[in-house]
Amino acid sequence: MMRRMEIKKHGIILLLLLLFLIYFSHFTSSQSSSLTKITINIPGELPQYNETGVQKWITGIWHYVNITLNENLQELTLILYKGSDTPVTHSITNYYEWKYDNGNWADVEYGEYIVKNKCSHGNSFYSFYIGINKDAINSNISSNNWKLKILDGNSQTIEIIDIAVEKYRLGIASKSPEIEFYVNPFTTINLSSSHPFGIENIGNVPLNISITYGSFSDKLSITNFTHYLHVNQTTWHYLIFHAKNLPPGRKKITGYVDGSVPHMYIIPVGATAELYASVRISEPYVALLVGHSGYELYESPDKEITFQYRETLNMKYNEIRNITVYLYGNATVSMRIWTENITLLNIFSGNKTIGDQPFLVNVTTLSEHPVIVQVKASIENITAYLHYEITTGSETKTFATRINVSPKPPPVEKPYNKTLITAIVTISIIIVVGYSIYNCIRYRRK
Known part of the structure; x- marks a missing residue:
């Protein structure tokens, strides 16, 4: 009897030791697996972090979750959940689970938020191509109260990572002042902007970008x-304007920059038109002035005519100059020209x-109409004016060219003729010397 009790007692001890060894074996096995590195990023993008250094996970967009362990495991599970503990009731707003099992990849919870043929495993490296629903969070602000739990095949926790889940956000901005181009009328030339303009991605998703300029799109290139x-990328570009036979005038050209998420990165489950839509900004603006260099340009309110004239000129006293003004449009214009403190010599309109x-x-x-005014600066050191009055229909406008006339130049002193003076002095010396010799000879004879 005693012997049976001892055998039973030893059996219980051996069973407890065996259970302890099995438990210890599993415990040590799970503890030996550790996380070396984890990165979470949209394909082709760098990982994104919030202000506290926590990695971001953007809703509605595919991500690579790349995990490196210190050993090669045949089973690995990822659980993304909201809150400090795993929720009891699961939904797209609080729980996701994915698993790798001996070469097989799966979305355990929903079966839709994984692309299996883009997942990979090599040695101790695991790459999950996964994502979460666009409505995982409802607000447009980041939610830091999410965690990513990594478990081995024995459901032992390897690591728990804090995750900042953020709503997808499309955003672009232009970094440039207004671009200006100055073109002579009816010329063909390619002009480059004097400064570059920048396009910045201020959202949290990559964007396909396009820029259009309406009816001027064929005349502008980048x-x-x-x-x-x-x-977070900013690109810088110069704008090239391809001018060809443009009439005079001012034009304001609005550029439109459109950005949209590449469709290959959008999770189709629950995706709406909002996620596929583009974001647009109406920049950069282009100011185009077609006119003669150094001329002022007037456009009538109805754009019926343009008038170009010089605002200021400098002339020398007694100078005669032809001053040209230009008319363009589709109208009959009545024109009157007069001067102030300067002489009007002639007016030529076309060939008349x-x-x-x-x-x-x-x-x-069809073309610009030049009017040539010939003037003479007949008064020195004065400010003169050339006035123009143009009338179209019931509208009359007056313009003026200010002319600064220089003072009369001082008289130029003629230089002495040194050759003549030298000749006179030489002849005088010869006469004096000759006369002296003559007197000497004459007195000796006496």
Whole structure:
């Protein structure tokens, strides 16, 4: 009897030791697995971090979750959940689970938030191509109260990582002042902007970018343009204007920059038109002035005519100069020209010399119509004015060219003729010497 009790007692002890060894074996096995590195990023992008250094996970967008362990495991589970503990009731707003099992990849909870053929495993490296629903969080602000738990095949926790889940956000900004181009009328030339303009991705998802300029899109091109903009990336470009036979006038051209998420990165489950839509900004603006260099440009309110004239000129006293003004449009213009403190010599309109004023000019859109005014600066050191009055229909406008006339130049002193003076002095010396010799000879004879 005693012997049976001892055998039973030893059996219980051996069973407890065996259970302890099994437990200890599993415990040590799970404890031996540790996380070496983890990165979470949208394909082609760098990992994103919030202000406290926690990695971001953007809703509605595919991500690579790359995990490196200190050993090769045949089973690995990822659980992303909201809160400090795993929730009891699961939904897309609080729980996701994925698993690797001997070469097989799975979305355990929903079966939809994984692309299996883009997942990979090599040695102790595991790459999950996974994501979460676009409505995992409802607000547009980041939610820091999420965790990613990594478990081995025995459901032992390897690591728990804090995660900042953030709502997808499309955003672009232009970093440039207004771009200006100055073009002579009816010329063909390619002009580059004097400064570059920048396009910045201020959202949290990569964007496909396009820039359009409406009816001027075929006349504007962009240097070094890239159609893809990474998160937080700014690209810089110059704008090239291809001018060809443009009429005079001012134009304000609005550029539109559109950005959209590449479709390959959008999780189709629950995706709406909002996620596929583009974000647009109306920049950069282009100011185009077609006119003669150094001229002021007037456009009538109805854009019927343009008038170009010089605002200021400098002339020398007694100088005669032809001053040209230009009319363009589609109207008959009555024009009158007069001067102040300067002499008006002639007026030429096209190939005609103008006598009586006012005179008519038939302006067309085929070309500019030049009017040449010939003046003489007959008064020195004065400010003169050349006045123009143009009338179209019931509207009359007056313009003026200010002319600064220089003082009369001082008289130029003629230099002495040194050759003549030398000759006179030489002849005088010869006469004096000759006369002296003559007197000496004459007195000796006496």
